[in-house]
Amino acid sequence: MVQVLSVLVIPLLTLFFGYVASSSIDLSVDTSEYNRPLIHFTPEKGWMNDPNGLFYDKTAKLWHLYFQYNPNATAWGQPLYWGHATSNDLVHWDEHEIAIGPEHDNEGIFSGSIVVDHNNTSGFFNSSIDPNQRIVAIYTNNIPDLQTQDIAFSLDGGYTFTKYENNPVIDVSSNQFRDPKVFWHERFKSMDHGCSEIARVKIQIFGSANLKNWVLNSNFSSGYYGNQYECPGLIEVPIENSDKSKWVMFLAINPGSPLGGSINQYFVGDFDGFQFVPDDSQTRFVDIGKDFYAFQTFSEVEHGVLGLAWASNWQYADQVPTNPWRSSTSLARNYTLRYVIQMLKLTANIDKSVLPDSINVVDKLKKKNVKLTNKKPIKTNFKGSTGLFDFNITFKVLNLNVSPGKTHFDILINSQELNSSVDSIKIGFDSSQSLFYIDRHIPNVEFPRKQFFTDKLAAYLEPLDYDQDLRVFSLYGIVDKNIIELYFNDGTVAMTNTFFMGEGKYPHDIQIVTDTEEPLFELESVIIRELNK
């Protein structure tokens, strides 16, 4: 049995102007928490970035989420810890004590992952430890001028960890070498030695039989380089409607996303235990919003692929108007591969069965197939009190060819009225170019005007289907206080964005309007559900 570890390697010359000790922020300030997400994990107080060590405990039937954590401020800073939370449904999270911390205040336990060492290859466990709870974390130890890969094990189901006495397990004398993602690979092969050249944008794949001794097997670079790679991942993903699967390499870049700041990309290919070979040299993004970074998959998932990301962006993460915490994760998503125009694409969907109960279901259409015009805007009649709802819209574009001009509809997500005003963000569809868009600009609210908070984003979509020659599209969206996750066409494209309404405001209402006088859109179904916390 071979363990294979993907480790990011970037060079000594990289400077991290974004990663600087933050001005300390008074965490004792009492706020109303009006904009804290309900089913997206947030730390009670302090700063969070990358999710780490995601795994499922099959015995306790419990999901574990660790995360990059600075409890002392709402901005990144050292000492940096692995915070910890658990959930039995992936939407309600209990935060626990810090799981792993550094030895000194000017150091950090940087990102990493967890593998369950069922067969005790590491020798850390004895027979009293349930094989499903033989938990080994591998992470980057960030000490002055050096980043090494270290390991630690837990004898209590993942709540506390003991560091391996002979750490580090990988040291290439680099201060930019981090974010190991470890997984078991079942096929045994002898291990090869590779060269260990340090480069700015390179994923290195190591192998080990005991989690302690590692051998470099191969390097990988492709796609959009940005300034540097972070947080790699490698996992086998099933292809829809087939018994086949392909390997997917995930990697994150920051800074330098074409959208600005942080983004996750992926590659589809084959992996023989030693080397990942992509099928093509296409650059693909996992999520095309601005707030989806450092994606990681869960270990120990029996069927399929499940993962989540940090729902923020280094361009502005330390300035968002939340207090006394900063940042949430995305929801956990199931991934598959799907052929779209003869090319394999990653799809993303959430498991709706784990969502909280709906307390108010609005089927706006009563009858099916309502034609939308500017005389008949669709306004839901719930005034949501939770700030948490989802919606499912399927529609058809009635004309084959559409002239420029009045060609779109908007879905308005409105706040409650407060201080005589309503704040809205807007998503919608433009039929002339098959584009979905989101506009999270809110006039008169300061934060959305910041120079890096790109407010207008768009996604080109192939139709989900054709009804005769007419294009059919679908959109599932879930809104949770200050975050909106959009899944277009049954998850073919995902787009995650945070937004920030004025103080005290959060999403209350949803409305569909169009600028077209003649009916251009036929709504086949519009179902909105307010969800209980």
Place this chain on the structure above:
Amino acid sequence: MVQVLSVLVIPLLTLFFGYVASSSIDLSVDTSEYNRPLIHFTPEKGWMNDPNGLFYDKTAKLWHLYFQYNPNATAWGQPLYWGHATSNDLVHWDEHEIAIGPEHDNEGIFSGSIVVDHNNTSGFFNSSIDPNQRIVAIYTNNIPDLQTQDIAFSLDGGYTFTKYENNPVIDVSSNQFRDPKVFWHERFKSMDHGCSEIARVKIQIFGSANLKNWVLNSNFSSGYYGNQYECPGLIEVPIENSDKSKWVMFLAINPGSPLGGSINQYFVGDFDGFQFVPDDSQTRFVDIGKDFYAFQTFSEVEHGVLGLAWASNWQYADQVPTNPWRSSTSLARNYTLRYVIQMLKLTANIDKSVLPDSINVVDKLKKKNVKLTNKKPIKTNFKGSTGLFDFNITFKVLNLNVSPGKTHFDILINSQELNSSVDSIKIGFDSSQSLFYIDRHIPNVEFPRKQFFTDKLAAYLEPLDYDQDLRVFSLYGIVDKNIIELYFNDGTVAMTNTFFMGEGKYPHDIQIVTDTEEPLFELESVIIRELNK
């Protein structure tokens, strides 16, 4: 001698919802033309998109620019023509009669290129025609349900063309197969036959010895696929500070740019006359603004590589508030390859010697090395009357580590005061992450609020240099009525964006402000030049 032609191939199933017959717009409306660029080419009236057939006439010493042209409306529509303009300095353009037109009103002469057939391989010329003026255009003939590659020749220096009697020269029975870019390749080899599979994102390279009979040599796909490829190009680009060069494949994607809509990417590699092999599978963009598409290089340039693009974006090109024309080109740019962190990158710079005379030069600093604080904003004292100016700013970031918060300066491009208000766009630099940004949002003006007019864009930059450990950056910008071209760090990154101030307003003034109380930026030089038309 082998001619090699790059031809775009995309499949039959592609639908072009953006490309629809426009509502006719009254071109007789008299407007003030307050926002018509002065040194960026615009057609006097009507619609323009891709630049076509760019070449230099060495005998007449004249630059020729053809362009996708609909004279009947300010939106795309058929019949579509090759418009034509010439210039002897690349900044003052004379528009001429239409050069090539379709046979029927529901057809179009789509994009293509021009090669000078010095040796009369085509047989179209006799000895009375100067070898520098043996002009052959190759373009896509768009007829119902079919796109073929056709050729035409000119006997009068490029003003009128005669279509080849045996057109088409390439017909693969596809209605999505277009935008040929032809060039001479000096090394003779026999020609190979390749297979001609139709795919959505594929560049095909053909060879010919006479411009009439073409053989498919190879296919190429890489990078960011978007929805489809358009407008390829292939040219040898010199490497700075060396006698070496590499081949660069250009290709455009639309829709589906990660920034939204249209973008140009490029690949660096080798070309043997038959096949282009990229050095790596990196995705790189030619310009990271939103208004730079369908880039094409000029034929017959003696030294170096010169090209220009359409300075608009299919997401909103047919809605911008200009009348009675829509769209301009970019300025012509010189390209080289430069090593940036051990990787070859395309650089872009304009030749400043061809710019109009400066009529007002403001060296704001008098003395060198002025420290910028929020108590000392820098306001230029010219109230520009032309709407055309450039600026050159070199600065140093004084602190190595910068905390989040007040970390940036803004360069404001202000309009004249009109109707009691000043409209501004903002560019600037954030030191905490080495990011340049532009914000072209203008409150209270309708067009910049459109859902696809992404207003905030950013560029991560490596420092141009270090002064001891302090980062040094430079920025050259040129503003021309409704367009701003930015060249960061001596052309390492280029960013082109249009902007639209309120009616009657255009750029008049430039101002540098910062939010930092303590000096964080030391301006080494700030030179602003108002330029004459």
